[in-house]
Amino acid sequence: MYLVLIMNQKSDDSSRGIGVKKAKEEKQEDLGKHIGTKVVHAGEKTNPLTHGVVTSIDLSTTFAYDTAKEWADVFYHGKQGFAYSRHGNPTRATFEKKIAILEKGEASVGFSSGMAAIATTFSTFLSPGDEIIVTDRCYPGTRHLLNQYFKKWGFIIHFVDSTKNDNVSKKITKNTKLIHMECPANPTLSLCDIEAIGKIAKEINAKYVFDNTFASPINQNPIDFGVDVVVHSVTKYLSGHSDVLGGATVSTTADRDEIMNTAVYFGGVMAPFDAWLSIRGIKTLEVRVKRHNENGQAIAEFLEDHPKVREVYYPGLKSHPQHKLAKKQMKGFGGMVSFCVGKSDDDGGTFLNSLKIIKKASSLGSTSSLAQASGSMIYLEFTEEEKRAIGINPGFIRFSTGIEDKNDLIEDLEQALKKI
Numbered sequence: 001m002y003l004v005l006i007m008n009q010k011s012d013d014s015s016r017g018i019g020v021k022k023a024k025e026e027k028q029e030d031l032g033k034h035i036g037t038k039v040v041h042a043g044e045k046t047n048p049l050t051h052g053v054v055t056s057i058d059l060s061t062t063f064a065y066d067t068a069k070e071w072a073d074v075f076y077h078g079k080q081g082f083a084y085s086r087h088g089n090p091t092r093a094t095f096e097k098k099i100a101i102l103e104k105g106e107a108s109v110g111f112s113s114g115m116a117a118i119a120t121t122f123s124t125f126l127s128p129g130d131e132i133i134v135t136d137r138c139y140p141g142t143r144h145l146l147n148q149y150f151k152k153w154g155f156i157i158h159f160v161d162s163t164k165n166d167n168v169s170k171k172i173t174k175n176t177k178l179i180h181m182e183c184p185a186n187p188t189l190s191l192c193d194i195e196a197i198g199k200i201a202k203e204i205n206a207k208y209v210f211d212n213t214f215a216s217p218i219n220q221n222p223i224d225f226g227v228d229v230v231v232h233s234v235t236k237y238l239s240g241h242s243d244v245l246g247g248a249t250v251s252t253t254a255d256r257d258e259i260m261n262t263a264v265y266f267g268g269v270m271a272p273f274d275a276w277l278s279i280r281g282i283k284t285l286e287v288r289v290k291r292h293n294e295n296g297q298a299i300a301e302f303l304e305d306h307p308k309v310r311e312v313y314y315p316g317l318k319s320h321p322q323h324k325l326a327k328k329q330m331k332g333f334g335g336m337v338s339f340c341v342g343k344s345d346d347d348g349g350t351f352l353n354s355l356k357i358i359k360k361a362s363s364l365g366s367t368s369s370l371a372q373a374s375g376s377m378i379y380l381e382f383t384e385e386e387k388r389a390i391g392i393n394p395g396f397i398r399f400s401t402g403i404e405d406k407n408d409l410i411e412d413l414e415q416a417l418k419k420i
């Protein structure tokens with residue numbers, strides 16, 4: 001056994017956390033003080049059998065031992081090791097250790113998608129009748145999951161404008177068991193005060209879940225501000241190259257064990273190849289996010305000065321209504337920029353179709369710049385009033401800056417703006 005493992009094979013109470021405790025007792029390799037070093041080395045070791053510097057992919061779904069007792073010790077009695085990959089896999093365990101260190105938690109679970117991480121987390125900590133407070137700016141998939149499924153299963157869901165802490169406090173009842181926040185948030189990159197809402201959650205002993213996909217652990221560490229469970233769509237900045245669908249939770253070991261127990265039976269765990277691609281992607285996370293931040297800021301400033309652009313939403317702009325809060329809780333302002341061009345959704349469509357380097361596609365956090373326009377690609381299911389209520393005005397564009405040279409991106413935006 002050469003890997004440093006964070007894993008828990010068993011799913012009954014008797015063995016919870018055993019694998020994790022053992023891993024913690026092992027001597028931590030020197031990861032360096034800075035996150036730029038940690039992204040490269042955290043969770044990984046030179047393979048002592050092969051001396052390979054790259055973590056191996058272990059595609060085995062099942063693991064054999066010399067005796068039945070040895071197998072049963074791992075599967076049933078919490079001995080460190082692997083028996084079946086839905087419960088634990090060496091490559092996934094390495095990914096989990098890496099992301100747990102980067103998000104300053106104790107332990108993690110790797111999922112097959114961000115939605116699997118979110119659905120499994122909610123299912124772990126809630127029972128029918130419980131009340132949930134959720135930011136109304138949450139990822140549309142999260143909103144759909146809650147409205148279409150959790151609601152009919154008997155959960156009570158309160159969507160609130162989380163830019164004001166009071167809106168959260170006002171919805172608290174004795175049945176509030178979970179608060180789910182997310183920021184910077186779709187579509188206008190609005191923020192919530194992560195720490196203030198953490199205090200509210202703590203007072204009532206509710207589980208505080210936070211979707212940190214847009215910021216990534218380079219720009220924001222919600223656990224520093226009192227969050228219990230950080231969820232990620234690994235599909236975005238973490239894996240970073242639009243070639244992995246993945247998710248993760250980061251939490252205490254105790255919460256992780258509970259989430260893992262649910263994950264074992266819901267089954268949406270991360271595949272070894274996706275874990276390996278994510279480990280590889282994360283090695284350049286700090287370098288990429290620095291570039292995304294630089295591009296985001298430069299493009300937001302360019303757009304703000306352009307006569308054909310009416311509104312620009314970017315937490316790094318002084319004009320962002322929560323710029324001060326952004327400086328308090330973020331280390332960088334990210335690669336997502338939203339803005340409104342021309343006078344109408346038709347202008348937005350013309351602008352979008354005129355882009356050359358920037359691709360017309362959903363998703364975000366890719367090396368490639370990606371853009372979408374409301375009216376033709378996003379929010380088609382919303383009425384005009386619903387769109388206005390969340391800040392989507394005519395000609396709205398959501399732009400995920402890639403890591404291309406900012407001068408080429410600005411030139412592309414400029415030539416497309418000339419077409420309207």
Ligand SMILES: *Cc1c(COP(=O)(O)O)cnc(C)c1O
Pocket residue numbers: 113114115116139141182211213214232233234235236245246247
């Ligand atoms: C994409 C996304 C998700 C869902 O992740 P998948 O990997 O697509 O399942 C959840 N939250 C946010 C903020 C996202 O951007």
